[in-house]
Amino acid sequence: MEDCLFCRIARKEIPAQIVYEDDVVLAIKDINPQAPVHVLILPKEHFDSILTVPAGNDIISSIHIVANRLALKFGIVDSGFRLVNNCGEQGGQTVLHLHYHLLGGRNLNWPPG
């Protein structure tokens, strides 16, 4: 998508702190971190949200596998972490390009605000 922020980051038109990249997935540090570890994991292909991922597409699985790898990389496996997808307005989604937040390195409250 031409003007989508995360598509532009995936095309390297806008700089970001990339912590993982393969053919289909990109992971970047969140610009406004809410925890000592706060990474965004996103498909390079544009999907507005999880609602528009077609049945049979394995991007969600790929994202979760990358999340596991990054949790190991950032040393938050033993302490625990949270993998969050915000979907839609009341779900708190502000960037309309599918992404998961990987959060860790502090005690994460439940329920979230």
Ligand code: AMP
């Ligand atoms: P959400 O509110 O779930 O859609 O998450 C969007 C996230 O993107 C927020 O946590 C923002 O801090 C983050 N964000 C916005 N712009 C950038 C950027 N240019 N680079 C990295 N993260 C960003």
Ligand code: ZN
């Ligand atoms: Zn996009």
